[in-house]
Amino acid sequence: MAHLIEKMAYVGQTPWHELGNQLPSKQPLEVWARQAGMDWRICETPVRYITEQAGALGSIRTFEEQKVLYRSDTKAPLSVVGGRYQIVQPREVLEFYRDLTEVSGFELETAGVLKAGKKFWALARTGKETALKGNDTVKGYILLATSCDGTLATTATPTTVRVVCNNTLSIALNGASSAVRVPKSRGSAEHQAHTEHTSNFFDYEIHQTTIPRCARAPLRRTVGLHRLQHHGSQGSVVGSKRLHFR
Numbered sequence: 001m002a003h004l005i006e007k008m009a010y011v012g013q014t015p016w017h018e019l020g021n022q023l024p025s026k027q028p029l030e031v032w033a034r035q036a037g038m039d040w041r042i043c044e045t046p047v048r049y050i051t052e053q054a055g056a057l058g059s060i061r062t063f064e065e066q067k068v069l070y071r072s073d074t075k076a077p078l079s080v081v082g083g084r085y086q087i088v089q090p091r092e093v094l095e096f097y098r099d100l101t102e103v104s105g106f107e108l109e110t111a112g113v114l115k116a117g118k119k120f121w122a123l124a125r126t127g128k129e130t131a132l133k134g135n136d137t138v139k140g141y142i143l144l145a146t147s148c149d150g151t152l153a154t155t156a157t158p159t160t161v162r163v164v165c166n167n168t169l170s171i172a173l174n175g176a177s178s179a180v181r182v183p184k185s186r187g188s189a190e191h192q193a194h195t196e197h198t199s200n201f202f203d204y205e206i207h208q209t210t211i212p213r214c215a216r217a218p219l220r221r222t223v224g225l226h227r228l229q230h231h232g233s234q235g236s237v238v239g240s241k242r243l244h245f246r
Contacts, residue, residue: 008112
C-alpha cells in the first residue's frame with residue numbers, strides 16, 4: 001500500500017517515507033495548518049448537467065440531491081456526495097486539539113493530507129507512556145481523522161500508533177474497534193443531538209484514560225469536539241476502549 005501523502009508536518013522522528021516538514025515543538029495551530037497542507041477549505045456546488053446539447057451549447061440543469069466537493073486552493077474536485085452531507089474542514093481537525101494543547105499539556109505530533117485532499121488527520125501525543133519488556137516504550141496518542149470521499153467517517157480515538165501515512169492511519173483505525181463513528185449524511189437536528197451525547201462520553205473517556213489528574217480540572221467540557229459541532233460539521237468520538245499509561 002502506498003503512503004498517499006500529499007503534504008504533512010511532524011515533530012520528532014522523521015517518518016519512514018522521509019516526506020513532510022519537520023517542526024520544532026509546541027508550534028501554534030496556524031503553523032501546523034500551513035506546514036501540514038491543511039490551510040484550505042472544502043467548497044461545494046450543486047451537480048449540474050447539460051441536456052439538449054448541440055456542439056458546445058446546451059441547457060444546463062441542476063441536480064439538487066447531490067453536490068460536488070472541491071478544494072478552495074486548486075479548485076480540484078474531491079468527490080460527489082449527497083445533499084445532506086456534512087463537511088469537516090481540514091482546519092477544524094486541527095482546532096479539535098486547541099484545548100488539549102493549550103490547556104492540558106498535549107502536543108501535536110503529526111498532521112497531514114492524503115489522497116490529494118480526500119483524507120486528512122492529526123495526531124497528538126498525550127504525554128503518557130508505558131514500558132514493555134526490554135527497552136521498548138509504548139506512547140499514547142489521540143487521533144482524529146476524516147475524509148470527504150466517503151471512505152472514512154470522522155473518527156477520534158486513542159491509539160499507540162504514530163500515524164505518518166495512509167498505512168499507519170489504517171492500522172490505527174483498524175485497532176479502534178470501540179470507536180464511535182457518526183455517518184456524515186445525518187440531518188442537522190439528529191447530528192446535533194448525537195454529537196452532544198457522544199461528546200460528553202468522549203470527554204469522560206479522555207479524562208479517565210489519557211489526562212494526568214492534575215490537568216483535568218481546567219479542561220473545557222467537550223475537549224474541542226464542540227468546535228466541530230459549532231461549525232455544523234460532522235464529528236465522531238472515541239468509544240469505550242481504554243489505554244492505561246503510567
